[in-house]
Amino acid sequence: MKAETEIKENPYLCYQCAKCSAGCPVAEKMEILPHQIMHYLSIGMEDRVLKANTIWMCAGCFTCSVRCPNDIDITSVMDDLRKKSIQQGISCPVPDVLTFHNAFIKAFAGRGRVHELRMMTEFNLRTGNPFHNIKLAPKMLLKKRLHVLPPKSLKGFKSWMKKIWKH
Ligand code: SF4
Ligand code: SF4
Structure with a gap:
């Protein structure tokens, strides 16, 4: 343990x-x-x-x-x-923050880079508000602040993560 x-x-x-x-x-x-x-x-x-x-x-x-x-x-x-x-299993007093934290870690842990569109979709679904901030999406896509395709994985990221989790 x-x-x-x-x-x-x-x-x-x-x-x-x-x-x-x-x-x-x-x-x-x-x-x-x-x-x-x-x-x-x-x-x-x-x-x-x-x-x-x-x-x-x-x-x-x-x-x-x-x-x-x-x-x-x-x-x-x-x-x-x-x-x-x-x-210690203490209940989080601001559950949405913990949900966001978990969605971010999950998105980051896969590639070393965050695919914001996927992360925000996951956050919205987990908080039961699938269309939260949806109006901002077209503007952000146009300004290239949001990307439809996921970013490339960082080179060597997975082996680096394995080392980190050992400690
Ligand atoms: S700034 Fe540093 S020394 Fe000052 S109260 Fe905060 S932790 Fe303490
Ligand atoms: S890291 Fe920033 S937000 Fe967190 S306690 Fe320090 S000043 Fe406040």
Whole structure:
């Protein structure tokens, strides 16, 4: 059985300056702000953060990691917390985000590149809203932002993935 993900960053290095939260573009949608996540982790309240919507609202933009004066990679903390939450079977407070996440991973894992049309179709079907954003499709196709055919696989991607999954 695969070992549970560990949080690789050290929460005790955080001195609660809140620069991470001040720069986060989705902070207003989060139940617990990024600097509060670090605080909860430092006092052993991981259970609380694993249930918060914060880890699912995080867009992985790295702004917090870049702004942190202590070089704490908060983006990777969010990643690790998401993995832990899935491993522990905690129900996701924003199920559509998890559905999108799974559709993206599935689309990416096959080729190393995402076929957006297929990914969005899968997302729409799984969320029971098959025509969501359908009006945008013709415009995006015309501007070559959406492609009917899937992209070519990245060379060596599958063997690289096999190596990654071993660890
Ligand atoms: S990586 Fe996540 S937590 Fe950090 S600034 Fe971006 S959205 Fe906010
Ligand atoms: S920016 Fe860094 S040191 Fe400041 S609160 Fe966020 S994690 Fe802690």
